[in-house]
Amino acid sequence: MSDNDEAPIGGHSRRAVLKTGGFAATLVATGGVLGTAVGEGAGAAPPAPATEVTLDVNGRTHRLTVETRVTLLETVRERLGLTGTKKGCDRGECGACTVLVDGRRVKSCLTLAVMEDGREITTVEGLARGEELHPVQEAFIRRDAFQCGFCTPGQIMSAVACIDEGHTGSDDEIREWMSGNLCRCSCYPNIVDAVRDAARERA
Amino acid sequence: MSRIVGRPVPRVEGHAKVTGAAEFTADVHVPGALHGVMVLSTVARGRITRLETRQAERSAGVAAVMTHRNMPRLTVPEPHLLVKRFLPLQDTEIHHSGQPVALVLAETLEQAQHAATLVRVSYDTQPVRTVFEDAMDDAWIPPPEEEPGETPVPNELTRGDPEGALARADLRVDVTYTTPIHHHNPIEPSATTAVWRGRKVTVYDASQGVTAAQESIAQALDLPVGHVRVISRYLGGGFGCKTPWPHTVLTAAAAREVDRPVKLVLSRSDSYSLHGHRSQAHQRLRLGARRDGTLTAIDHVTTQQVSRTEDEFLPSASVPTRRLYACDNLSLAQRAVRLDLPTPAWMRSPEVMPAHGLECALDELAYAADMDPIELRLRNHTATDPETGEPFPSKHLKECYRRGATAFGWSERNPRPGSMRDGRIRIGWGMATAAHSAGGMPGAAARVTLSTEGTAQVQVATQDIGTGTYTVMSQMAAHVLGLPLDDVDFVLGDTNLPYASLSASSATVPAVGSAVNRTCTKARQKLIGLAVADPRSPLHDLPADGITAEEGTLYQTSRPERRDSIRAVLTRHGRPLDVATEAPEESGEQYSTGAVFAEVRVDPLLGQVRVTRMLGAFDPGRVLNRRTIRSQVIGGFIWAVGFTLTEHTLLDTRYGRFVNRNLSGYLIPVNADIPDIQALFIDQPDPTSQALGARGFGETPMCGMTAAIANAVHHATGRRIRDLPLTQDKLIASAS
Incomplete structure (x- = not known):
């Protein structure tokens, strides 16, 4: 193309x-x-x-x-x-289409x-460096933070920004700042685990 | 055999899913495909009197506007394939609001979306019946549904003398529970792309049953089944709404008419009327018991909505009432009411509706008997299946109660409602039994090819709906063949592969797992046969049953140093080893149980309920993968939070139209709604399972957890709200 x-x-x-x-x-x-x-x-x-x-x-x-x-x-x-990048609702409700624009989600x-x-x-x-996955991608695999995987690109982009924003001070803070991304398979606790892991790795 | 099964290996397709490389249906690039947009009816019942498509046809980029006038006549596929009993765009009849009346096809999505707004439709409307409660007087008991490969289950059943036993009971509970319409809302919208080459069609479809989609298309378009190929390699959830529905068939038909590939991705809003919903339901439960809590009678009458166009389809069966507890006197009726609404569908854990009623009613009985709710359930535990009178082959439910209660700290609970507080916040603890049937669907076939390199490819036309099929089937194949996990490639989601049925009814482990085990066992035997027949092998002439396969090696079980590598055996053989087995008519029916516990915190001033803890102890047979099975528990529990506290589809009863057709009005739980979740497993193999001791399990955790949460809300507040969801308005109203 x-x-x-x-x-x-x-x-x-x-x-x-x-x-x-x-x-x-x-x-x-x-x-x-x-x-x-x-x-x-x-x-x-x-x-x-x-x-x-x-x-x-x-x-x-x-x-x-x-x-x-x-x-x-x-x-x-x-x-x-x-x-x-996925389309789940086309009206800003599900977050599957989350990307970073100048670093902002x-x-x-x-x-x-x-x-x-x-x-x-x-x-x-654009996250992985060649074969080397981004720490958030690694953490999502390790923590089984997805099932079907459809919302996952949006969750991961959101997680990258969430960590950059410094919104990972506690599990509750992660939950709050990751709530713009819906997961119908419902992996939320594993997503929190993955974001916490990746944030610690960066710190 | 190597110990790959049971290990919590990460998902084998994980890399593809975290990098965006996993290709879902709408991601498949087909050059020259037209984009489709549906135009839906705005009335619920009547006839189209005028359909004006000229403006839309003239709009830029539009290739065609398909309506009943220019669509070919199609055959409605058989009911076991397509639960909806009519196909739209065939005539002028309108059966429900949101029924397709036109399909606009254009070069770009934006052009099709715009042109769809230019289609004008007039209707001759008829009066509608849309209010569930108004139709209750006309409820009837449908005859049992007949499906190939499945045992028909009656909608009416009596054991013993329930009325007499109720009259004689020391304690009686007589309660009515109601549940609203729910929508599946997988984050991936349904999508279909159809590409014709001559008389053959390839259909990329977001499908939880590629073979069912294939047969549906073949029947509808009068094609030989072999002329239809359906592909679904990655599936973005389904939860029951991605069995065949008309949009898939219509896309294939439209693509043939316009002689171009057509891609149709349903909008979120359209999805609410195009592939079913969980029916609104009403259930009355009458329980009779002795003073010690022993159940002497259960009478359970459920009523659920169906449409006017199908007859014998009741998605929510009262299995827990029939199978979960010992009770000699039982009557059960599953009734239906017809409304001018879309056809309902199966939806994750179809037995959850009756389970919710039963497990809440038992909590009410526990209070009536002044008994601990676990004690009550132990009192009524059954080791034999009340359906058959045979012992359950493997049931560790008592152990689940014990382990769950200990881990949750249940003994600390003060049973008096409203007694546990944190300032003004009321704390409630509730529990219930979790149970769901699994399997009972048609069996699966499989093919294994061992290459001369010593690697295996295993093929089944099943789907990975997110449960972990790719991963656990790879594990099972590696385990049985004796190969490292990395040397096994499990291929699915294509009708060119050996047959499997739907990813539904927790049937993938019993059906596909059995096929993988059976076929890989046969392949391993052949492989060992090759080794012992080969004079060049160190295993030459040894008895085949004395050879073990593990981690890529064959060795003499009694003398492990005498060994040969699987790769060497196959390389010397010089050609691939190919083994296939046919699909049995039915996969076994199973029953997986557990005990579930919830803690809620209720703010009585705001009526706000927060779930702060969820825990379950389960008996799924053998655990195939601790990581993916835990994710099934988490998923089921979170669905229970939605079912109990937030989810309901609202209906404008004047027009039979769903109102909150989006994800800001239909509230599925978000991350901030969900606390830590604990999942415990007994992990004892079921000796009757053909799938290495594992049972189907995915639908069990949600059942029970809805009631555990509702029972916890009662424990916190003393209020028993029997109409779901337990929204703030109801809690505030009940408190005043």
Whole structure:
């Protein structure tokens, strides 16, 4: 996959989609028949605005033309092929899409790629140094801090930031600061063990 | 045999999962795939009168809008494959809110999402019945469900004379427990990508049953089974919602119509009406007992919601009432009510609903009898299976009570409700028996190939749903073959591999574990046969039954220095050794039990409940891997916290529509909700297990823990709230 491989594509901006979606939902809630007033003639709408962005992802610079409505999550997964970052809810509730932006943890489904122009992004694929795993990755394996593994990339990115932030003073503090990442297999106690281990290793 | 089984080895796929390399269904890159987005019905019952797709079709990037008008006619797969009894996009009928009415296919996801908002639908609606309580008067007892490979279980059962025994009982408990709708919410949404080549299709599907998905697609599209390949190498949880549901079949059909690969990933919101839920349920329990706590009668009537489109599907069976305690007089009815809601599904630990009622009612009986709840359960313990009258082959439940109670410090408990306090905070301790049936599903086949390098590949078309299938099956294979763990590669999640059924009903160990043991045993015998027949082997001419295989070596059991390496035997053989075994019709049915304990802290002013300790002692047969089995306990306990305290799907009864279709309104536990958890295991092999003494276990820990938490809340507050979840509003209301 090249770094600049797609022309701008027609359609609506994400904001417009959210707006129409919201409007439709209001109508739906009345239980009535949906009218045709919403988005009438939208098929002939101008193409979705697109812009050029530069993203530094895992130490590699990518110059991309992206529609402004496209999230950072879709960009890393669909355009850069970095599918380690997962989509669990697409609305910032589950944390499976957590990445680091300039070292800060960010839910990439709630962030548009254009908002991160020029920033440094780290995804789960960027943690290991060659064959050598990051201490958080090692600790997750050792402590069995995952089962199905789907939320794991987000948990690990969150854990890396949690340790950097210094939010690992006690198990309760770890629990609190790791609560933005849901795990339905429910490995929470093992995740706390892994984060505590990795934090100690760093100290 | 080497001692690999039982060792807490880290998950063999751990590296792939922590680096992002593990490829889940939605991660599979298929060039040229169209992205699908569903448009769902906004009414619960009626008919589509107008469906306007033109604007959506003209929208940028849209390849097609599939509706009942342009989808091919499909056959509804058999009920044992697809519990939902109709396929959407086939006609104008609407059976529930959130039923697909269109599938938009576009070049990018954003284009499809936008175009989906342009589809206009009008309906001719019919009155709906959506309120569970309103339908109770029409509850009926369905005939037993017939499934191939499974023993039909009646929905109505009477033993002895329960009514007479109740009338004569010294002590009686008559209570009603209610539980709400729950949704599975695996963090991985269901996803399907279908790729056709000629008349054959490859389907990447987030599936907890690749062979069931394969058969469903073949039946629906009228294809030979061999023309459908389903792949699911990594599965992001399932919990019962990733058995076949219509979206998988529809994706395959749509891809054939548009002659392009199609990728459909369900949105979180869509997932609430597209692959089932745990039914809302009502249960009335009447217990009769002698003054010493001996149960003389149980009458248990459960009622659960079904839809109007299926007949004989009751996911929550009252197994604990039938099998867990000795009681001569018992009546049991499993009833259903039809509502205009989606079809329900199995959901993690289906027996938890009746188990919750029974284990809470027993706590109520313990108070009525002024007895310790453990003492009450010991009094009613049964060493024989009340279903069959046969002794349980291996049941260490009494030991579980003893070890659990000691580790928890149960003897320190003051039984009087509200007596344990920390300032204004009330502390409560509760316990219950944990039990769930396991297996009873179709058996599995397996193939083992030993290479000339001395490594083994073991193949089964099963899934790793997160329970640790890759790891424990690799351990079992290495153990039986006598190879180091690193020399075994366990391959799963592909219908090209030997048959296995669903990853469900705690059946993977009894079904797949047995197949791995059986097939690897046969391969080891063949391997030893090669060695003793080979004049170049130091083991030449020795009796085969006097040879041990361990850590890559074959040696004479009585003289270990006489040995040959497995690699050398195979290298001299010059070609791979291939052994396969067929699937038996059924894997054995098992019953795994334990004792579970919870501590809660309740703030009476806020009605807030915090679980501060959870502990369980279990009898799962032999422990295959202490690390992965502990994770099953943790998972089950945390599900119990959700079931008891936070989770419920809310319904807008006017439209039969689930309201909190997301993870901010539907509250699954988060890290901060969960305390330390202790898990103890008796670790005694079950002599009847074909899987090296291990039993199916994954669904046991959740059962019991829900009641232990609720019983602890009663112990803390003196309030017995019989309607789940135990939310703050109910606790505050009960206190005033």
